[in-house]
Amino acid sequence: MANYLIVGASSGIGLAVTRELLNQGHKVCGLGRSLEALHLLQQQHKNLFVLSYDIQTLQSQPIIAEAEKHMGPIDVVFLNSGVASGHSLDDWNDAARTVHTNVTGTTEFLINANAYFKQKNSEGVIAVNTSVAGLRGLRQAPVYSASKAYLINLCQSLRSQNKTSAGKVRVVDIRPGFVDTQMAGGTTWMSSTDKAAKQIIAAIHKRKEIVYISKRWILVAGLMRLVPRALYERF
Numbered sequence: 399m400a401n402y403l404i405v406g407a408s409s410g411i412g413l414a415v416t417r418e419l420l421n422q423g424h425k426v427c428g429l430g431r432s433l434e435a436l437h438l439l440q441q442q443h444k445n446l447f448v449l450s451y452d453i454q455t456l457q458s459q460p461i462i463a464e465a466e467k468h469m470g471p472i473d474v475v476f477l478n479s480g481v482a483s484g485h486s487l488d489d490w491n492d493a494a495r496t497v498h499t500n501v502t503g504t505t506e507f508l509i510n511a512n513a514y515f516k517q518k519n520s521e522g523v524i525a526v527n528t529s530v531a532g533l534r535g536l537r538q539a540p541v542y543s544a545s546k547a548y549l550i551n552l553c554q555s556l557r558s559q560n561k562t563s564a565g566k567v568r569v570v571d572i573r574p575g576f577v578d579t580q581m582a583g584g585t586t587w588m589s590s591t592d593k594a595a596k597q598i599i600a601a602i603h604k605r606k607e608i609v610y611i612s613k614r615w616i617l618v619a620g621l622m623r624l625v626p627r628a629l630y631e632r633f
């Protein structure tokens with residue numbers, strides 16, 4: 399059984415992953431800003447710990463320490479939190495929410511999670527919820543797709559650094575297509591949150607490095623890469 403710290407556990411994919419992990423007998427410390435759903439879940443699961451955390455505050459070091467105090471040494475950090483704003487590219491304040499959450503806050507958390515595992519010399523896992531949307535610039539969601547491209551590259555760089563320095567930390571890049579949450583940007587090949595949760599947990603346990611949720615999105619990813627730029631930009 400493992401101890402999971404989940405950033406963005408309060409709704410959608412994060413909440414479904416939290417519920418599934420608890421059903422499988424793992425311990426979870428769930429973070430987020432709106433904690434009603436987690437507190438309800440806590441009534442049925444003594445292995446769930448809930449902490450209020452806004453990733454934009456860049457205070458991950460003390461929150462990691464607090465999570466450890468509640469549930470013991472952490473085995474997996476799942477960086478799931480994310481927002482999708484900045485679609486018009488006309489308004490920095492709108493775009494800033496996505497940059498501060500998906501890019502700045504997630505980078506700060508990832509750096510401190512990596513330092514936590516390194517300091518313990520433990521075989522920790524850092525899983526990051528990126529997106530198929532990060533594979534190429536998306537006209538419909540420019541700041542969001544750029545933030546996810548950033549995270550995909552960050553995962554790859556950290557994985558490569560850890561491999562070449564004989565580091566023990568494993569990095570898992572989770573790339574959903576459409577999952578049935580408030581954030582979902584479309585309806586094609588939509589997975590339920592429960593199905594996505596099971597696939598995410600299985601990928602972490604099977605020591606996968608990159609996983610598409612669901613598998614059929616591998617096809618879309620391949621096509622997105624193949625389409626010539628001039629054609630892609632007219633979509």
Ligand SMILES: NC(=O)c1ccc[n+]([C@@H]2O[C@H](COP(=O)([O-])OP(=O)(O)OC[C@H]3O[C@@H](n4cnc5c(N)ncnc54)[C@H](OP(=O)(O)O)[C@@H]3O)[C@@H](O)[C@H]2O)c1
Pocket residue numbers: 405406407408409410411412413429430431432433451452453454478479480481499527528529530531573574575576577578579580581582583
């Ligand atoms: N649904 C899809 O189709 C899809 C596809 C590809 C990738 N994804 C990615 O999957 C992840 C989860 O999204 P979802 O679809 O499950 O949407 P969601 O239901 O809106 O969940 C977003 C999660 O992020 C947390 N969050 C947002 N801002 C935060 C902040 N400042 N500090 C801490 N936590 C914050 C939210 O918690 P609070 O609001 O309580 O803070 C919530 O738990 C995101 O990274 C998203 O980009 C989703």
